[in-house]
Amino acid sequence: MMHATVPTVVSAEVVDALCAIVGKENVIYGDEELLVYECDAYTIEKQLPNVVVLPQTTGQVAAVVKLCAQHQLPIIPRGAGTSLSGTVLAVTGGVMITLSRMAKILEIDYRNRRALVEAGCVNAWITNAVKAQGLFYAPDPSSQSACTIGGNVATNSGGPHTLKLGVTTNHVLGFEMVMPDGEIIWFGTRPDGGEEVDGYDLRGAIIGCEGMFGVVTRVLVQLIRAPQMYKTMMGVFENVDDASRTVSDIIAAGMVPGAMEMMDQLITQAVEAAYHFGFPLDAGAVLIIELDGLAAGLDQQAERVIEICKKNKAREVRMAKTDQERMELWKCRKRAFGAIGRLSPNFLTQDGVVPRSKLPEMMRFIRACSEKHGLRIPNVFHAGDGNIHPLILYDEREPDQVRRALEAGHDILNMCIEMGGSATGEHGIGVEKIDFMAKQFTKEDLDAMRTLRRIFDPENRCNPHKMFPGSKRCADFAPRKQIAA
Ligand SMILES: Cc1cc2nc3c(=O)[nH]c(=O)nc-3n(C[C@H](O)[C@H](O)[C@H](O)COP(=O)(O)OP(=O)(O)OC[C@H]3O[C@@H](n4cnc5c(N)ncnc54)[C@H](O)[C@@H]3O)c2cc1C
Known part of the structure; x- marks a missing residue:
């Protein structure tokens, strides 16, 4: 080659x-x-x-x-x-x-619930354009106010609501791609109304290729109906172990919330200092749990979730009372990385996956890593998917800190693989995780x-x-x- x-x-x-x-x-x-x-x-x-x-x-x-x-x-x-x-x-x-200069929403087909967009279209613009009609584009990376649909296709992006709704590949019907020799080819469902094409699912093979197969130029996405009701709550826990057990128990009880996101104490404090939502500064962990769907039955599900939180020693479970409050809570969660500037000049975001039941053990390992390498590691992550995002804080002006940050990242991702998980959940391999490919694959x-x-x-x-x-x-x-x- x-x-x-x-x-x-x-x-x-x-x-x-x-x-x-x-x-x-x-x-x-x-x-x-x-x-x-x-x-x-x-x-x-x-x-x-x-x-x-x-x-x-x-x-x-x-x-x-x-x-x-x-x-x-x-x-x-x-x-x-x-x-x-x-x-x-x-x-x-x-x-x-x-x-970035090919960022238009070209067509919205409400009848068939699809939108045709240029690859540089920012993820959040699609939902903004259709929400008045009760529709939305489901994959919602926390970077959705900046990242593009082309980038999402290339990395098969997920987000907080991946737990219930899946990732990019589940919501992209087809796309146009310029091949490395300049030929223009449409893969998957065509925008002119044609349904699934026969033959191999090349669309599926390309999604997640990290820009190594060609340049995606237009994308046909599917839109889905917004849930009739949301119940969004915040469980406050003394420590991450109790919060992690809650995550596993909710799934084990047969429920699939729209999202279950965790923030540990360090990140909660930084987020509170930045956005003033009212997060308790002394909480060991905060768990955001969102239930969604038909209104009928949602109250009972919420009661069951609260029961499970309490069984796992939640100090408090706060329900968002208004849509505004719910949006504020999500804004804080999705802007959590932005609050890190208060803690450190630089941070290295890791993106490992472990089986949900191993979350408590993994969180303990990350604490041990933090001590071993002498670096602070706050955590904010997609707990429902077992998709961890330890944020290793360092200062790039200090070469020794850079070295220790990289080592801490390696230790954590190695442990993810050892625990039966993966070195990436959604951020891809890029150059960062090349060394892990030979560990994960034959x-x-x-x-x-x-x-x-x-x-x-x-x-x-x-x-x-x-x-x-x-x-x-x-x-x-x-x-x-x-x-x-
Ligand atoms: C604060 C923050 C939060 C994040 N949260 C999440 C999250 O919740 N979930 C998640 O999955 N990711 C998350 N990410 C990672 C990142 O936002 C996603 O990977 C996103 O899909 C990248 O989109 P982009 O437009 O920025 O692409 P880029 O970063 O520009 O590119 C990413 C990859 O896509 C390729 N690419 C880009 N455009 C095209 C194109 N048109 N055709 C072919 N290849 C292309 C590039 O070559 C590259 O390989 C987060 C990042 C940040 C900074």
Whole structure:
């Protein structure tokens, strides 16, 4: 398999050709302007692309991709750059294709409950556009006010409501993708009304490919009816063990809440300081539990949940009294990462999965890790899915802290795998978790994945050096000149 192992050089002639395709105002190549694109929300590794292009049509994307194919240049598709695992890193440089100027909602088909959007459309815009009609787009990553549908497709994003409603693949019907040679292909259900296409589910195979199969340009999503009623409550616990047991007990009792999200004491304090919701500062853990569905029977379910919380020594269970209060609670949860700035200049977000029943043990392990590495690790996570997000606090100006943060992350993810879980729940592999692939998969599994990738991208030019063991890292490359004369 071919892989560029030297820094990419883009000639001035190619930059001129890119300008001719998308317009000069949609091409960025000055080192200072490129700084915005040196990393995603995984800020430990950084590398500048040579050029960033911001196309406005699928035709322009295809022309850019064809030009890159002619010149054997790596292409890196990018949405909003909120990835937390370095999936958007231009490891050897290359041409970054950013979809943020293709962000329109093209069509809403209320009759068939579908929306056709451009790949750069921000996730939350879809629900905002249809909520007056009682509909919504279900996958709701906590980054939904910034991240794009193209990025969601590429990482198969989940969110707090994944527990009941599933992830991106369960809500995307089809999409248009520019292949690495520039060909434009529609995968899955077409927007012109055609139902499921026959044959292999290539749509399903592409979702979660981390931008390594092509550039997604338009997406057909399904809209679902908003529940008749919500019951959203906040359980306050003395410690994370009691809160974790509550999560397992609720599922074991046969209920599937819309969401079950946990915040430990450190993050609760930071969130309260930032957003003033009224979280108890002395609570060991706060559990947000949301029930939704038909109004009939929801009160009884809520009573049963409260009973289970109390059995697990909840100090208090507070019910959101108004829709406004419910929205405020969710805003705090979804902006929790944003409150970390109060605690530390930098943080490394981990994204492991453990069986729900192992949550108490995992939380104890994270506390031990925090002590071992001398770094604080607050936790805010999708407890219902067993999808943990320890936030390892460090200061990037201190190399020793960076080293310890990485080690703590490795210890935690290794333990997730040992406990029968996974090193990623929703943030993907990117460059961050490459080392875990060989732990989670056999050589045969990895070969099969590589074979699939080669079918879409035989030259390995589309978002190279991600996911597979043996990939190069930024540190392997010396700084280089961005544009050759
Ligand atoms: C505060 C915060 C909270 C988060 N919460 C969640 C959460 O709850 N659930 C969750 O799943 N994730 C979460 N994330 C991670 C991240 O937001 C998601 O992975 C999201 O889907 C990335 O979308 P993006 O538009 O930012 O994509 P980017 O970060 O730009 O790209 C991500 C990947 O998608 C590829 N890509 C982007 N656009 C395209 C395209 N048009 N065609 C092909 N490939 C493309 C890129 O090459 C890259 O591999 C969170 C991140 C932050 C910072």
